[in-house]
Amino acid sequence: MTDTNTIAQTSEGVALDPRIPVLDLDPYADEVIDNPYPFQKALRDAGPVVWLKQYGVYATGHFETAQEAFSDETRFLCTAGVGLTDIRKPGSLRDKNPLMEVEPEIHRRVRSNMMKIMSPVALRGMRERFDARADAIVDTVLQRGGFDAVHDLVEPYILDVFPPTVGITIDPETVLLFGDLNFNANGPFNDLYRGALARVEKHLPAFEDSFRRENMIPGGMGAQMYEYEDKGLFDEGTAFAFVRVLFRGGFDTTIAGLGSALLQLSQQPDTWAWLRANPDRALLAFDEALRHISPFRVSHRVTIPEGCELAGVRLEGDQKMAIFMAAANRDPRKWENPEAFDIHREGLNDHLAFGHGAHKCIGLLLARYEAEALLKAMLRRIERLELAADGAAANYKRINTLRTLAALPVTAEEAA
Amino acid sequence: MSETITVTWILADEQRVTAAVPLGHSLMEAAVSNNVTGVIGDCGGALACATCHVFVESDGFELPEVSRTEEEMLEFAEVPAEDRSRLSCQIKAVPGLDGIVLRVPG
Numbered sequence: 001m002t003d004t005n006t007i008a009q010t011s012e013g014v015a016l017d018p019r020i021p022v023l024d025l026d027p028y029a030d031e032v033i034d035n036p037y038p039f040q041k042a043l044r045d046a047g048p049v050v051w052l053k054q055y056g057v058y059a060t061g062h063f064e065t066a067q068e069a070f071s072d073e074t075r076f077l078c079t080a081g082v083g084l085t086d087i088r089k090p091g092s093l094r095d096k097n098p099l100m101e102v103e104p105e106i107h108r109r110v111r112s113n114m115m116k117i118m119s120p121v122a123l124r125g126m127r128e129r130f131d132a133r134a135d136a137i138v139d140t141v142l143q144r145g146g147f148d149a150v151h152d153l154v155e156p157y158i159l160d161v162f163p164p165t166v167g168i169t170i171d172p173e174t175v176l177l178f179g180d181l182n183f184n185a186n187g188p189f190n191d192l193y194r195g196a197l198a199r200v201e202k203h204l205p206a207f208e209d210s211f212r213r214e215n216m217i218p219g220g221m222g223a224q225m226y227e228y229e230d231k232g233l234f235d236e237g238t239a240f241a242f243v244r245v246l247f248r249g250g251f252d253t254t255i256a257g258l259g260s261a262l263l264q265l266s267q268q269p270d271t272w273a274w275l276r277a278n279p280d281r282a283l284l285a286f287d288e289a290l291r292h293i294s295p296f297r298v299s300h301r302v303t304i305p306e307g308c309e310l311a312g313v314r315l316e317g318d319q320k321m322a323i324f325m326a327a328a329n330r331d332p333r334k335w336e337n338p339e340a341f342d343i344h345r346e347g348l349n350d351h352l353a354f355g356h357g358a359h360k361c362i363g364l365l366l367a368r369y370e371a372e373a374l375l376k377a378m379l380r381r382i383e384r385l386e387l388a389a390d391g392a393a394a395n396y397k398r399i400n401t402l403r404t405l406a407a408l409p410v411t412a413e414e415a416a
Numbered sequence: 417m418s419e420t421i422t423v424t425w426i427l428a429d430e431q432r433v434t435a436a437v438p439l440g441h442s443l444m445e446a447a448v449s450n451n452v453t454g455v456i457g458d459c460g461g462a463l464a465c466a467t468c469h470v471f472v473e474s475d476g477f478e479l480p481e482v483s484r485t486e487e488e489m490l491e492f493a494e495v496p497a498e499d500r501s502r503l504s505c506q507i508k509a510v511p512g513l514d515g516i517v518l519r520v521p522g
Contacts, residue, residue, distance in 0.1 A: 108484075112488055115488065115489075119492050120458070120459075120464065120465045120466050120467070120489075120492045121492050121494075283458075283460070287460060349445075349460040349461050349462075354462065360462055360464075362464075364459060364460075364462055364464055365458060365459045365462075365464045365465050368458060368459065368460070369458070
């Protein structure tokens, strides 16, 4: 798998430190997306930093190296975009995200203002609504006994609570197609991307309209972002992108994390029973699910123009670095028995599913409150949650950078 | 057994909880695993929720500096922050903090 012959210069003309192994594997091949674990292991086993030959980028799947690349803004920047394609160059699949893909000092200012809108105080004020909506939907599925936890529970719940939180209205019929496009666009220009685009293309204008000023729900976070733009706290024209970023970042990922938490919990009756007795610790299951099967599996940084050192090797300047969080979150150098889903594991919250450092997911508290409300509602009402017989081989959607269940048939026994 | 330090929390009702905290653990994690009422840690230590707010009761301990983000987040604490306020997820157990006393806002 690993090319043992190191090369002095890559086909892109990058002078490659001979200590960096070259990996000739495609992380975006269908079989790798379906079963990512052999690739993740090969990536980690090759070394802390490898060269992904097919895409001409550095990559890491080591926990410590990933953490370092995420958090050291003196060596790694977001300015070339956090997807695989370079937003500064023609052919990029994505528009610039003015919150994240900017210089560190601009990011600090914008993020600090954003945090005033998405403040913990504001979010705490929403928990009652999350609880009520979670209760209502759990009630609905319980009347059926057996249900698809993805389509009948998690998706409708997030679709119910999240758009009003952002302060927008969204077409529930097409919204999931946008997530597929969004997370395919973080990868290469391949068939998965082209397919996702073809499926959603005709709905794109309507989707984009949902983020425009005139469609904001008064008083919502989106409306406040436009107000901040009017006050000059955000640069002119950026509020639209901020609303879009907030929605795109927090929708499919939360669904994916909740889905995989329920997949594991439906197979661990003891864990379910423990959580029923300790519902205030429900988020342990969400966090461990994010570590165990990280929804957003790879993010990117770019090296500073003068290049830098990382994990004992030399990186050339202005080169992308692929940080495989999903691989790092199962790095045996960091995690004991990483393949196991264990809500009591040491250091569980250190996982990199939300990123790390200054750009750590700005919506993580919101995601956690949403997840907590649904898990608690389920724990209150459901004595036993089991994978339905036909759900044994849970399969995932094929998306370049997002691992999310296609379906999750379960049976639930209502608590007395 | 990893090495530990002794940390005491004074709760809102003046009750005290004293626990042995393993070196390297944050004082938020320690509070949560010792069921210290009033220290919640909703964000898991990401400096995003201000629910692990404590007042440092004891003098003379050398604490890590308050970062700009911690300062900003303290403004969102439920009980208004004071000079002695810290977010306890930002304080890791190190030998120098053995015997520290924290007050839980309430």
